[in-house]
Structures are given as structure tokens and as C-alpha cells.
Amino acid sequence: MTFYVDVDIVSAEAHIFSGKAQMLFASGELGEMGVSFGHAQLLTSLKPGYVRLRKQDGNDEIFYISGGFLEVQPEHITVLADVAERAADLDEAAALEAKKQAQKLLEGKQAQLDYAVALMELARASAQLRAIQALKRKTVF
């Protein structure tokens, strides 16, 4: 008799797979592994590559993931998949870009937040909105 294990593959952007499977194959941080029903609790990070599922009918389904985590419970496996390619230098580049944009925004501006002026502008904006609301039922002409 074969036992089936519940598998969920989720990412931050999409729900990728949910269902029962005989076995799950993935490339963990320390090597390839196959996980089936009754495996001890395990937590590992995954390398970019394939996650292969042997489903109930014996057919394989393959998902490509760009890294992530694998959480194993005896009756349940969760793959927390990364959606974006992750590498220290890629992250660094993205951070630099965000910093550059901020500097561009700050050019020639004082760094001290002027609360009085800012709050006044907001008050004006919401007053305008209220006025529009009030005008709604009234005839303009």
C-alpha cells in the first residue's frame, strides 16, 4: 500500500501546486533528496533547479524554482519557492538603484521635514475634496 503525502508549493506571487503525491524530489542545499510519506521533520534551503513530484497516478510533474525553502512534516511537505533570481550582487545592484533614485529626489532639498507646511498642504487637499463632495448635489450653473 502506498501512502500519499500532501504537497503545497507556494511562492510570494502565486500558488503553484497543491495536492497529494507519492514522492517529492528536490535539490537541497546539501544535496539531492527524495521525500515521501512519514519523513522526519526537516527544514532546508533549496538550490535553484527542479522540484519533481511523483503524483498519485505515477506520473511526474516538474516545477522550476529559483531557490527557496523546503519544510517537511511527516504528512505534509511545503515548498516555499523564491520567485526572483537571488544572488548577493543582484540584490546589491537593486539596492544601489533605489539609493540612486533617492539621491536624485533629494538633490538641492533640505533634509529636515517641514511638518507645518506639509500638514497645511494636506489640509488644503482634503478641504478641496470635501468641497467637491459638497458640490456634488448642488447645481454648478
Next chain:
Amino acid sequence: MAVAKEIRSKITSVQKTKKITRAMELVAASKMRKAQDRMSVSRPYAEKMLQVISHLANAHPEYHHPYLISREVKRVGIIVISTDRGLCGGLNTNLFKQVLIQAKAWEDEGKALDFCLLGSKAGGFFKRHGGNIIATTTHLGDEPVLADVIGVVKIMLDAFDNGEIDALHICYNRFINTMKQQPVVQQLLPLVPASIEKQQHHWDYIYEPDSTVLLDSLLKRYIETEVLQAVIENIASEQAARMVAMKSATDNAGQIIEDLKLVYNKARQAAITQEIAEIVSGADAV
């Protein structure tokens, strides 16, 4: 009939505006539905992650990750999420007001502030009014992906790691329903004890490679996911607010058209009456 012609062209122009606002309303409605779907899609990921993180934090009381420890707050980092485009009612205004009130309170307590801005509206606002901006990103579009927020989150996390900021908050519009969006200020770092639930464990994971390394990267992913989730929720709020604003604009345009038509018909009638009067008096004279 010069007046009538002017009114007629005015009516045509308002009718065109009405068509545009009506179209924008429909577009916003469909985009809102999509954004709502995305909100629910990414929730299981964050929930699962938090579950694993709280397990790790509980299973290893001897290892204290800096993200989980409260320290004395001298500098606060704030991530402000705004929209890229306008015409969405008072959404951004209300958010900025909330941010300023909170920021003022912190400043009064002697805490310095660092801003991280997402969306062009926040950029424009803080550019006018100052504030120490350390990271910005704009034009995330209607379907933002994780890659869009990695950069800004990394800057804030690095700042936290280096001790430049001692707390990280995020401000965005929470989507409650189509009619209601609530600006909220939420603490991301240090992770508040409430979100890390206490639990009794009789088992532990096998860790590959090391539990501390795993906790490190899980926490980082978790913060990124939370920010992305907030961005998506803000987009849903934006579209809902735009839908309502455009609906009322369409209604207003309809009202204006009706009023103009009344004025137009009066002018037309007056012209006809005048013409008849002229003809009658002319006939009398003959």
C-alpha cells in the same frame, strides 16, 4: 443663437469627459478585482513562513536573531507606500497625514527618521517637504513582483543590521472594502512578540545547513514578502478609491449635462419666442 451654440459645445465636451471617467471606473473595477485575488494568493506563503519562523525562534531560545530583539530606538525607518498615479480621491492625502502625525510623534520623542518611498506620489510629496529619504522606487505597475521591492528592502535591512535604524515601520492603505481604505502604520522590525506565538514543542526539525543560517534568510524573505503584500494591498486600495472617485465624477458629469440641457432649451425657447414676437409686431405694423 450664439449662446445656444456655446452651450451645445459645452455639452459635447462634458459628454466626452463623462465617457472617459466611465471608462476609468470600469478599468479600475476590474484591476481592483485582480489585485484582491493577488492579495489572497500570496497570503499562504507569508503565513507558512511566519509559522516556520516562530517555530525556529521558539525551538532555539539560546539564539537571538537581531530582528527579534527590541533595542532602544534612536532612529526609525519608515517605508511609505503610495500610488504612482493620481485621480484616486483622498487616498494618498490620508496616508501622508497618517505618516506625518506618526512621524511628528516620533520626532517629539527625540527619534530621528529615515524615509523609504515607494510610488511617485510619495516621492513628490516628500521632495516638496523634506525628510531624510534613503531609498525610493517608482513605477511598480499594476502587477508588482518581488524583484521590484528587493532593492529598497535590502537598504532598510542593511540599515537595521548596521544599527543605523533601530525600528522599521511600514505605512500603506489597508484594503477593508470597496468603500473603505484605512491608512495604517505597522511595525516590521523588530518582529513584535505578538506575531511570534509561543508554542510548546516536542519535536525539532533536521536543519540543512544550519538553523541560524536558515532563520537569517527566512526572516529576510519574510520582510520582503510583507512589503510586497503591503504594496499589493495598496494597489487594491488605489483601484477601489479610483473606482469610487470616477463613479462620482461620472455622476457629476451626468448632472452637469442635465443642467446644461435645461439652460440650452430655455435659451432656444427664448429665441423662438423672441422671433415670434418680432414677426407678430412686424405684421401689426403692416
